[in-house]
Amino acid sequence: MKAIPARATRGLNLGSVVVASDNSGARLVRICGVKKGKTPKGTQQYVKMADMVKVSVRAGKPDMKGQVFDAIVIRQRKPYKRNTGERVMFEDNAVALLKDDKGNPKGTQVKGPVSKEVFERWKGVAKIAQFVL
Numbered sequence: 001m002k003a004i005p006a007r008a009t010r011g012l013n014l015g016s017v018v019v020a021s022d023n024s025g026a027r028l029v030r031i032c033g034v035k036k037g038k039t040p041k042g043t044q045q046y047v048k049m050a051d052m053v054k055v056s057v058r059a060g061k062p063d064m065k066g067q068v069f070d071a072i073v074i075r076q077r078k079p080y081k082r083n084t085g086e087r088v089m090f091e092d093n094a095v096a097l098l099k100d101d102k103g104n105p106k107g108t109q110v111k112g113p114v115s116k117e118v119f120e121r122w123k124g125v126a127k128i129a130q131f132v133l
Helices: 116-121 123-127
Strands: 017-020 026-034 052-060 068-075 080-082 094-098 110-114 129-132
Touching: 017 052, 026 068, 026 094, 052 094, 068 110, 068 116, 094 110, 110 123, 116 123, 116 129, 123 129
Parallel strands: 017 094, 110 129
Antiparallel strands: 017 026, 026 052, 052 068, 068 094
């Protein structure tokens, strides 16, 4: 996985309920785990911008409820600092669901802005975004 050009902060915890910001059919999802995350022994994992996570669908289409998917964090409320010196934060925490491990999105469009860090790490998700911020 490519490194992001920012000093990302610990934006979300395991168990956080976030918005699914694509048109895949899910509305609210709960973060279950972090894929390829590294933390010291005895420390709970955390999620930051552009991370791949495992999510469980909590609300949305009835046939999707309870299913587990991979997702990418595209927005976080907690401010993080880019290498240019600017601090960036969004209005909500949001993810985009994936259909495979290669980063191909499940939906065909992402509602709302997507961070520049996601654009650089996950090109497939950035292609279907309305705009990159």
